[in-house]
Amino acid sequence: MTANGDNGKQHDPLLYDFFRQDHWLERLQSVEDLTSSNFKLWRTLLQTLDGVTVGRFARLLRDAGADDYLAAVAQLEQAETAANYDLLIQQLRNHAAQRAYRHLNGLLATLLQNRRLPVAPDTPPAAALDFDFELKQLLNLYTLNHNLYNFAAVKLYAAVKALSFTDGTAAALPPVYLLRECFRHVALDAEIMQRAIVQRRREREGNGRYQIGPHARALLVTDKLALLALAPVAHLLPGHPRLNPITYFSHSTSIRRVPYSAGAILVGIRYDVVTLQINRVAAAPLPAFELMAIPHEVGHYVYHHARLAGGTTFAGLSAQFADNPYAHWCEELFADCYGCVVAGPLTGLGLQALLAYSDAHALEEADGEHPTPLVRPFLLSEILRVLSAQGRPEYRFLTVAQRLDENWARILERHGYALTTPDAGDAACRITRRADPDFTPIDFARLRADVRPIIETFVQQLLAHVRAAPWGDVDPGALSPEIPWSRGSHDDDLTKYDAEMAALTTRAFALKKAPRHTLIDSEQSRQKTLQAFLDNWGHSGPTGSSGGTHVST
Incomplete structure (x- = not known):
């Protein structure tokens, strides 16, 4: 028997130690896998979007407050030479760029390096209703997934390292129940982002062309309704003026806040409360x-x-x-x-x-x-x-x-x-x-x-x-x-x-522009403890809610 713990009390070692540190450090790898999968899914979706050009991407970044790369873009549009590609990529990878958008600069640079975006001047997308709004929401999902990845890699990693793990003989167990709740929240967030990305995908028609799908059309409306609902008090909220709601279809209607992004609110909408034809011209909604x-x-x-x-x-x-x-x-x-x-x-x-x-x-x-x-x-x-x-x-x-x-x-x-x-x-x-x-x-x-x-x-x-x-x-x-x-x-x-x-909920509503719609920031949580993380997660609905250490199911 080993002497350890409170007042020198003797404790037999655990026959199987569920509380060892390496067990939780390995779980962090699964979080990285989840977010990496979302990044890959996002890039796959991007390839189906008609109208995403280098110029449109760079202009959205500039309009949101990032650095202006349009001169280099114009030079590339005039001549698609290796030198012009390298010039724009070098500017995008400049670490002097604003931190809030550095990850998006890196994304655009990677897409350019792999020649994954057309360079042609912007043309109206054939399969879109409000394409700039759609693209901003997709970029916001990319940023949110980026924030989640960094939160797990930095904050959760530090929290795991800071816990008092032992050799299985201590009188007091480390508070891994808090850590487990954090992992459950992270997994749920990754799942929500996956849904939100998939539901905005383009659908391939019989003629081989991609068209905006019924879920994406409906989410264009619900995104804008949520933005309008937030507008009257946005000036009172953290993250203003870069506060944006992101809606997605779920089994229940709810709102979710996360500890690693003051600029994002996730709003779940029940599938059965929205007619998926709300944006079609032929039928009254x-x-x-x-x-x-x-x-x-x-x-x-x-x-x-x-x-x-x-x-x-x-x-x-x-x-x-x-x-x-x-x-x-x-x-x-x-x-x-x-x-x-x-x-x-x-x-x-x-x-x-x-x-x-x-x-x-x-x-x-x-x-x-x-x-x-x-x-x-x-x-x-x-x-x-x-x-x-x-x-x-x-x-x-x-x-x-x-x-x-x-x-x-x-x-x-x-x-x-x-x-x-x-x-x-x-x-x-x-x-x-x-x-x-x-x-x-x-x-x-x-x-x-x-x-x-x-x-x-x-x-x-x-x-x-x-x-x-x-x-x-x-x-x-x-x-x-x-x-x-x-x-x-x-x-x-x-x-x-x-x-x-x-x-x-009409097509006419979906087509209306949102003047204050912007990009959310790349950021890190300021909290340092597991309980503080949990206190800043929240999930509530019109007929049920949860927060703190409870995850509703």
């Missing part, structure tokens, strides 16, 4: 109200990361409600408030669309984070009422809030529930379940009274800090970031909101 979950998801990021006066956050404001019986709903209530500030009644319709298909058990489920689905649409209507009470003409939502309440009450009636008063806003309103003596009636009037101060605080703070026209004057043909997206113009007929939702 369905009113995919569920896409209004995007502003809600962005709201989760805003809740934790927007910096208000004095450096506090919206999450910090929640501390004042510690004694409120619904304090555990604060983050979700904020995200719902943000959704209503950005999208108006479309958020209420979107939530009803998500919850309308639930069974009775799901409607009553309380997960400790989200308002109970049974009452949540009524709380969305309450948010619209609080917005109306602020006196701003663009937020006159009293009538539509009433209509939404009536609609949800009728949906609940089909599920076997009943309101004790015709109006959910009545001071005596309770929710009961017919023919179920074991169901405890919900005192909704009291619940609403308890929750309203939370809603009022968030709404007032949001209206005090958001920018209603964050991009200033924009070209009439460009995306408009003005909020709210819907101004309650169809109060008496909820079905007329179909047209407003459809307008946000």
Whole structure:
């Protein structure tokens, strides 16, 4: 037996040491393999894109703030000689280049060296809708994968080396559970990036030509919706003005933040809430109200990361409600408030669309984070009422809030529930379940009274800090970031909101330019400990969330 550990306590050596350092150092190699695979996948996708030229690539770099190589590009376009290639490659590999884009300079230099990009002057790509936007998003995915690779190679490697690994006889085990959670997060991030790259691929038609696929068309719309949802508070967020959301299709709708890139937000969209034909000319798009979950998801990021006066956050404001019986709903209530500030009644319709298909058990489920689905649409209507009470003409939502309440009450009636008063806003309103003596009636009037101060605080703070026209004057043909997206113009007929939702998912919308869309930076996490890494990962959704050391599955 070996003497080691607390107070000289004797410990037999482990028969099999799961905690040895080399085991975890070897796992880092698998992370390198994952990111390397993504790089190869990305380069394969690049070869299918019609219109990626040396000049277009260099111009995007310049417009984002990198060094200007267009003079050398023009010289190469005039004469594709070895000397002109070498001149441009040498400039790109100059280590004086801005660090934020040095990896992209290196990428372009490698593509040039291998003669993998055409040198011809830019021509409009035949298979694209908004090609510069698409290419920037692909470059952002490349940068994000680059940041993940460096995070694993530098930060995680240092963390593994810093742990107190032993020969298997120590009394205390190293905190490898934290390390394991970091590896799980890294693997999930790599998988998400893989999905996002594959879903943006071109599809080869029978004639041999590559065309933009239905997923890529849909993601062009969801990327732009997420960008618009972020715009009103971008000035309050770290990474501004190089903050960009990247959407991808997943099994669930969610938002994900990562510790190695302040400029990227990953937004997952459920496959079943988007019609893949939303950008086709021949068919009118369905009113995919569920896409209004995007502003809600962005709201989760805003809740934790927007910096208000004095450096506090919206999450910090929640501390004042510690004694409120619904304090555990604060983050979700904020995200719902943000959704209503950005999208108006479309958020209420979107939530009803998500919850309308639930069974009775799901409607009553309380997960400790989200308002109970049974009452949540009524709380969305309450948010619209609080917005109306602020006196701003663009937020006159009293009538539509009433209509939404009536609609949800009728949906609940089909599920076997009943309101004790015709109006959910009545001071005596309770929710009961017919023919179920074991169901405890919900005192909704009291619940609403308890929750309203939370809603009022968030709404007032949001209206005090958001920018209603964050991009200033924009070209009439460009995306408009003005909020709210819907101004309650169809109060008496909820079905007329179909047209407003459809307008946000058309080919015409996809073609609109995004004036403030840019490239994210190459960067490294400033955190040094495993727990700090985990605290800066987060994954949340409209009906489930996780953060810290938990990875949702």
